[in-house]
Amino acid sequence: MATIPLLQVERLTIGFGREKPVVHEVSFEVMPGETVGIVGESGSGKTMTALAVLRLLPPGGRIVEGRILFDGKPLHQFSEAQMRQVRGGDISMVFQDPFTCLNPVMRVGDQVAEAARLHRGRTEGDPYALALQMLRAVHLPDPERIARRYPHELSGGQRQRVMIAMAFICHPRLLIADEPTTALDVTVQLQILHLMQEIQRQQGTAVLLITHDLGVVAYTCDRVLVMHEGRVVESGSVDEVLERPRHPYTRRLLEALA
Ligand SMILES: Nc1ncnc2c1ncn2[C@@H]1O[C@H](COP(=O)(O)OP(=O)(O)O)[C@@H](O)[C@H]1O
Ligand SMILES: [Mg+2]
Numbered sequence: 001m002a003t004i005p006l007l008q009v010e011r012l013t014i015g016f017g018r019e020k021p022v023v024h025e026v027s028f029e030v031m032p033g034e035t036v037g038i039v040g041e042s043g044s045g046k047t048m049t050a051l052a053v054l055r056l057l058p059p060g061g062r063i064v065e066g067r068i069l070f071d072g073k074p075l076h077q078f079s080e081a082q083m084r085q086v087r088g089g090d091i092s093m094v095f096q097d098p099f100t101c102l103n104p105v106m107r108v109g110d111q112v113a114e115a116a117r118l119h120r121g122r123t124e125g126d127p128y129a130l131a132l133q134m135l136r137a138v139h140l141p142d143p144e145r146i147a148r149r150y151p152h153e154l155s156g157g158q159r160q161r162v163m164i165a166m167a168f169i170c171h172p173r174l175l176i177a178d179e180p181t182t183a184l185d186v187t188v189q190l191q192i193l194h195l196m197q198e199i200q201r202q203q204g205t206a207v208l209l210i211t212h213d214l215g216v217v218a219y220t221c222d223r224v225l226v227m228h229e230g231r232v233v234e235s236g237s238v239d240e241v242l243e244r245p246r247h248p249y250t251r252r253l254l255e256a257l258a
Contacts, residue, residue: 005029012066035207037217040227092172096179102151109147122170134165157188
């Protein structure tokens with residue numbers, strides 16, 4: 001029996017009001033355990049595509065057309081209550097700026113435990129103990145001490161590790177990471193990408209990785225889609241696209257790397 005895609009996005013079109021769509025007929029799929037990159041310059045529609053999958057488009061934004069299937073089920077038809085179960089459960093997310101996602105007045109250990117508590121049934125045991133275990137798994141030194149801290153008491157890299165701990169605590173089947181390392185120094189970027197891969201392999205998670213950096217794609221992805229002005233202009237295996245880019249825009253992105 002053929003494996004069905006974990007995520008299947010078909011002709012997704014996203015618009016704001018009467019303006020012309022910001023994402024046009026974007027189609028792609030992510031197979032179980034696979035890492036797919038979406039690369040493109042700022043404003044090309046990467047984040048809107050990711051937010052549409054989670055049904056978290058900003059006010060005014062809507063899916064004008066298209067289908068989003070997760071494990072064959074029509075996510076675009078799910079109720080808000082069903083989507084709340086999906087978010088942080090089957091599908092988790094990591095964003096560029098963990099500061100905006102972490103609660104500034106809650107200790108990080110409690111926040112990571114809360115993620116497990118929200119999806120009881122996907123995890124076993126005491127949520128706080130599980131949180132400590134996850135903080136250790138993301139290689140934070142002295143997890144007990146880190147757990148008692150507030151987000152502003154951590155470095156950027158440490159905060160991103162906390163986000164990764166939260167994202168993986170419920171064993172998601174798909175992780176959507178939107179520019180997860182863009183705000184970090186180059187050396188810390190590599191450590192974080194490596195860490196994500198390590199846990200992804202342990203858990204067998206599929207990853208949709210969004211970045212403006214083809215270097216990050218080359219380092220982490222199996223396949224890649226190149227987006228330009230709301231459309232997919234090229235897609236294929238990372239080797240294929242990096243070695244024989246067909247679209248001039250992809251070539252420009254590659255030149256920016258050199
Ligand atoms: N709240 C909004 N209202 C109207 N247009 C928006 C809104 N948010 C984003 N857009 C537009 O959607 C397009 C795609 O944005 P985005 O997906 O964030 O790009 P990327 O993540 O590739 O940088 C941009 O042209 C942006 O101006
Ligand atoms: Mg973006």
